[in-house]
Amino acid sequence: MINKTSTDEFGCAQCWPDSADAAWPMMQKTERGDDICDESHLHIMLSICGTCQQHFLWVFTEKIDWAAGDDPQHWAVLPLTQDEVKARNYALSYDAAAPLQPTRRSLQVDAPKGGGMDIFWSTGLFIGSHD
Secondary structure, three states: OOOOOOHHHOOOOOOOOOOHHHHHHHHOOOEEEEEEEEOOOEEEEEEEOOOOOOEEEEEEEEOOOOOOOOOOEEEEEEEOOHHHHHHOOOOOOOOOOOOOOOOOEEEEEEEOOOOOOEEEEEEOOOOOOOO
């Protein structure tokens, strides 16, 4: 894996294309890596692009909707530098309020109660509220 540090230099056309809508299905095709946290409503894991070997940190959160069972869900995906992968320097905690790499482009997928899915680019990585 090439050691990349610029927001625009991560990944390849397969895993990290210009369009967020195109990136989401490609992210789902990356190879699953280690689990960092695997709870029922919080899942943090690594994935790796089979084409360019870019590593990504995924955070999935879910908030239980006790009334209708339509649980809001959120995914955040952040590319990691080679140094971060080696050091496992993710600086994550269950109650993290500060973003990891606040200026780095991240992929966000929001599936709110009531349907629909919003896929967009953002910066940084937050661990959202979850049960």
